[in-house]
Amino acid sequence: MKKIRIAIQKSGRLNEDSLQILKDCGISIDNGKDQLKASSRNFPLEAFYLRNGDIPQYLRDGVVDIAIIGENVLIEKGQDLIVAEKLGFSKCKVSLAIPKSVKYNSIKDFEGKRIATSYPNTVENYLKEKGVKAELHIINGSVEIAPNIGLADAICDIVSSGSTLFKNNLKEVEVMLHSEAVLVVSPQISEEGKILLEKLRFRIQSVLRARQSKYVLLNAPNEKLKDIIALLPGMRSPTVLPLAEEGWSSVHTVINKDKFWEVIEELKEAGAEGILVCPIEKMVL
Numbered sequence: 357m358k359k360i361r362i363a364i365q366k367s368g369r370l371n372e373d374s375l376q377i378l379k380d381c382g383i384s385i386d387n388g389k390d391q392l393k394a395s396s397r398n399f400p401l402e403a404f405y406l407r408n409g410d411i412p413q414y415l416r417d418g419v420v421d422i423a424i425i426g427e428n429v430l431i432e433k434g435q436d437l438i439v440a441e442k443l444g445f446s447k448c449k450v451s452l453a454i455p456k457s458v459k460y461n462s463i464k465d466f467e468g469k470r471i472a473t474s475y476p477n478t479v480e481n482y483l484k485e486k487g488v489k490a491e492l493h494i495i496n497g498s499v500e501i502a503p504n505i506g507l508a509d510a511i512c513d514i515v516s517s518g519s520t521l522f523k524n525n526l527k528e529v530e531v532m533l534h535s536e537a538v539l540v541v542s543p544q545i546s547e548e549g550k551i552l553l554e555k556l557r558f559r560i561q562s563v564l565r566a567r568q569s570k571y572v573l574l575n576a577p578n579e580k581l582k583d584i585i586a587l588l589p590g591m592r593s594p595t596v597l598p599l600a601e602e603g604w605s606s607v608h609t610v611i612n613k614d615k616f617w618e619v620i621e622e623l624k625e626a627g628a629e630g631i632l633v634c635p636i637e638k639m640v641l
């Protein structure tokens with residue numbers, strides 16, 4: 357049987373989480389530190405370990421069928437490629453930043469300025485849209501140092517916690533885009549490849565849904581059941597089972613992991629006791 361070929365970042369920010377999501381989908385592949393490719397033992401899949409920035413071209417050329425890359429790279433050099441799934445990890449922004457000491461009024465301040473970046477297309481398109489002309493200096497790493505060594509007046513780079521900007525005495529002044537890891541598809545994928553892609557997407561969706569949810573169990577006095585159930589935004593309706601102790605029930609439901617913290621106080625006030633919150637491995641609707 358044919359294998360679906362997936363590109364994964366060889367090393368860096370995306371590597372570990374990319375392999376983890378495949379693993380959570382029941383697809384084990386060896387982490388090929390020094391390997392270019394490796395096959396899965398339990399899914400018709402072959403992983404190619406490549407540089408994140410090179411992956412859009414490999415997809416276009418049909419060297420691989422699918423890939424996990426940062427959305428920001430796709431915007432920079434793969435706008436023609438199709439996103440099949442957003443994967444929810446490696447979240448970051450691509451932003452413009454200037455020295456802390458410089459006053460900022462508006463995007464017009466960038467007119468005629470020198471901007472250091474690894475994302476020239478993204479900056480160029482953004483500035484064009486705003487009617488601003490600037491001079492771009494393309495550098496591949498340690499972009500944030502550029503203003504301090506006199507190479508540029510401003511930078512455009514990835515911002516996550518903001519600590520790299522802080523360390524380099526810079527401030528974020530424009531957020532150009534938000535990014536996360538995405539599953540991308542080659543325009544050259546075969547019909548057989550598409551079938552495997554759909555199988556993989558089905559698994560990824562149930563893993564992502566499960567990561568967003570918690571299984572909640574709690575005990576409630578029967579007379580309070582109605583109020584408690586009203587507080588639980590569940591999958592469908594909660595399961596209610598009688599406890600050995602008369603007059604009490606056990607309520608089981610699935611709720612969004614962020615919603616849980618919003619309702620926990622209310623649940624307790626409404627009379628819920630012995631609340632258990634458990635992780636969910638897979639969730640198929």
Ligand SMILES: Nc1ncnc2c1ncn2[C@@H]1O[C@H](COP(=O)(O)OP(=O)(O)OP(=O)(O)O)[C@@H](O)[C@H]1O
Nearest residue numbers: 368369370407408409426427428446447448514516
């Ligand atoms: N600080 C960060 N926080 C969250 N996500 C990030 C951060 N830095 C980068 N990313 C995301 O991870 C991706 C890979 O970043 P990383 O620095 O590992 O590789 P790279 O240098 O961009 O690529 P290459 O594999 O070509 O060397 C980026 O394209 C971005 O989507």
Ligand SMILES: O=P(O)(O)OC[C@H]1O[C@H](OP(=O)(O)OP(=O)(O)O)[C@H](O)[C@@H]1O
Nearest residue numbers: 497498513514515516517518519520521
């Ligand atoms: O806002 P922060 O949390 O500080 O993250 C942003 C930094 O993270 C990335 O660099 P990375 O650490 O991947 O190093 P690199 O420049 O070698 O890719 C990015 O290029 C920024 O410099």
Ligand SMILES: [Mg+2]
Nearest residue numbers: 368369497514
């Ligand atoms: Mg980096």
